[in-house]
Amino acid sequence: MAPLPGAELVQRPLQLSRYLLRCCRQLPTKGIQEHYKHAVRQSFRVHSDEDNPERIQQIIQRAIEDADWIMNKIPFPLKKKGGPSAS
Numbered sequence: 552m553a554p555l556p557g558a559e560l561v562q563r564p565l566q567l568s569r570y571l572l573r574c575c576r577q578l579p580t581k582g583i584q585e586h587y588k589h590a591v592r593q594s595f596r597v598h599s600d601e602d603n604p605e606r607i608q609q610i611i612q613r614a615i616e617d618a619d620w621i622m623n624k625i626p627f628p629l630k631k632k633g634g635p636s637a638s
Contacts, residue, residue: 558615567611568595574618579625587621 555574561567571591578584594614601607 558619561611561615564595564598564601564607564611567614568592571614571618574622577622583625 555570555577557570561570568591572588575584575587575591578587598610601610
């Protein structure tokens with residue numbers, strides 16, 4: 552299962568970057584969102600000189616799989632300890 556609909560449509564690096572940044576908006580806290588947005592941008596820069604189409608597709612596939620893992624790993628909604636619902 553993909554983290555957001557449309558993962559199967561991602562074919563190019565720019566599409567991947569936009570898709571992953573949309574995934575980041577689904578994360579529960581601003582701190583987590585900023586952490587992963589930074590990681591997406593940094594990874595995009597690191598791989599910007601890649602010109603092998605097979606390698607680009609491998610990177611895209613792995614990034615979508617990693618996003619799926621992260622989205623499934625983090626509990627939604629993130630529960631705060633000691634909040635108003637804790638009695």
